Amino acid sequence: MALTVKALRDIPSLASTQVLAGAAGLANPIENIVLATSQMSLQRLPVHEVLTISLTNLYQLMTTSFDHLIEKLVQKRCSALLVHRDQFTAVLPDPLLAACDQQALPLIDLPAAADERDIFVDITQALYVEKKRQLDYYNQINRHFASLTQSNSRQSLIDTLAGLIHNPVFLCQLTEHQIRTTLHSATVPVSTLDLDWDQRTSLSLPGVNGQGYSWSPTDERGAAVIALPVFEPATSTLYLAIQAQNQALQESDFPTIESAINFLQLIISQQAASHQNRQAYTNDLIDDWSPVVDCKINPNAVRTKKISFL
Numbered sequence: 097m098a099l100t101v102k103a104l105r106d107i108p109s110l111a112s113t114q115v116l117a118g119a120a121g122l123a124n125p126i127e128n129i130v131l132a133t134s135q136m137s138l139q140r141l142p143v144h145e146v147l148t149i150s151l152t153n154l155y156q157l158m159t160t161s162f163d164h165l166i167e168k169l170v171q172k173r174c175s176a177l178l179v180h181r182d183q184f185t186a187v188l189p190d191p192l193l194a195a196c197d198q199q200a201l202p203l204i205d206l207p208a209a210a211d212e213r214d215i216f217v218d219i220t221q222a223l224y225v226e227k228k229r230q231l232d233y234y235n236q237i238n239r240h241f242a243s244l245t246q247s248n249s250r251q252s253l254i255d256t257l258a259g260l261i262h263n264p265v266f267l268c269q270l271t272e273h274q275i276r277t278t279l280h281s282a283t284v285p286v287s288t289l290d291l292d293w294d295q296r297t298s299l300s301l302p303g304v305n306g307q308g309y310s311w312s313p314t315d316e317r318g319a320a321v322i323a324l325p326v327f328e329p330a331t332s333t334l335y336l337a338i339q340a341q342n343q344a345l346q347e348s349d350f351p352t353i354e355s356a357i358n359f360l361q362l363i364i365s366q367q368a369a370s371h372q373n374r375q376a377y378t379n380d381l382i383d384d385w386s387p388v389v390d391c392k393i394n395p396n397a398v399r400t401k402k403i404s405f406l
Contacts, residue, residue, distance in 0.1 A: 098125035098348055099226040101176045101202045104146070109211070109218045110204070113178075116188060117196035117203040124175040124202065125347065129219045131212060132157070141172045146219060148178040148212055151188065166195040178215065180206040234351055241359040248363050254281050254336075257356040261349045266337040268323065275335075284339070324353065326360055336360065 102122040104110050115122070128142040132149035138157070141147070147169065149157075158165045169177070177196065179188060188205060196203040206215070237260065244252045250267065258265040258281035267279040322345065323335040336357055338345065 098127070098144075098230070099222055100125060101146075101204075103222070104176070104204065104219070107215075107218045107222055109214045113207075113210075114205045115202055116205050117193040118176075118199065118201040120197075121176070121200035121202045126175045126219075126223065129216055129223070131216060138168055138172060141169075141174065143173040144175045146176045146178060147174055148180065148206075148215065150180045151182060154179060154192070162189070162191045162195040163198070166192075166199045166201055170199045170201055174201060176202040176204060178204045178206050180210060180212060181208050230348070234355065237352055238355055238359075241355055245359055245362050245366065248366055250279055250360065250363055251282075253356060253360055253363065254279060255283075257281070257353065258283060260352050261338065261345065263342050263345070264339040266339070267326075268335045268337050270333040270335060278334075324357060326357055326364070334364075 100122065101124045104126070105113070125144050126146055128145040130136075130141060130145045130147050132147050132153055136157070154165075179192075181188065188203070193203065195201075206212075240256065241253065244256065254265040254267060264284035265281040266277050266284070268275050268277050270276075321337055321339050323337045326334045326336050336353070338353070
């Protein structure tokens, strides 16, 4: 769903540019554009940025080698480099191209005649359009999930989520380190997850806050399983588990997953409240229709275990 480096070629001011290295990273998402200077701090770079920089400034940022510089940029989750050649540079240096290829960081060549201001405006506008599209998409998903809460259907919600992220979804309970499937999406080929819960590990995904998530490495079919806590009572934790067997989860999937969890919690709360209301109503009926008996307890009842009715 995010704007990718590959989509930059659709921007008019970049239509004639060339990807000289790092083509393996063309699917990198883009969230920001930075016009770099020789005095900029790499530590303050935003994530998933397109770094637009002149070749002169790039040399000044390089402390030891291009390998070290590109590695640092990748660690900061830089999405692509737009390197602006000056009028005296016919080709970019081979060590720079080799470093970008090794780190899968796309390098797009900007000729000397390119106007960085036009490029900045065009990419910023493309990012705005994409952000608005994503916002509309998530609003639509939230409205759809909200409509499912009217029927209090857990099944409908996990079926909808499975369709949106293109992978099977399960509801599981964890009791004494034993995980048990209580519900699964309709298209799932198996009805249970065969997992060794004690062997779960932590998995780091770029841009995703994994705090509170439990990650199981694989199931018996080799698919990664991600379990996210929905409710955590003292005795039995309820998890939403996703079996990433059809395709790997993307960053854009996680807002959808978290939205589903929020509405799943609402459905569960509504069901619990409804159950409590029915139970209270039943108790009231029992109290209202119970026969009234006027009785007096014998003072010796504690000792004799007998009750004398008048």
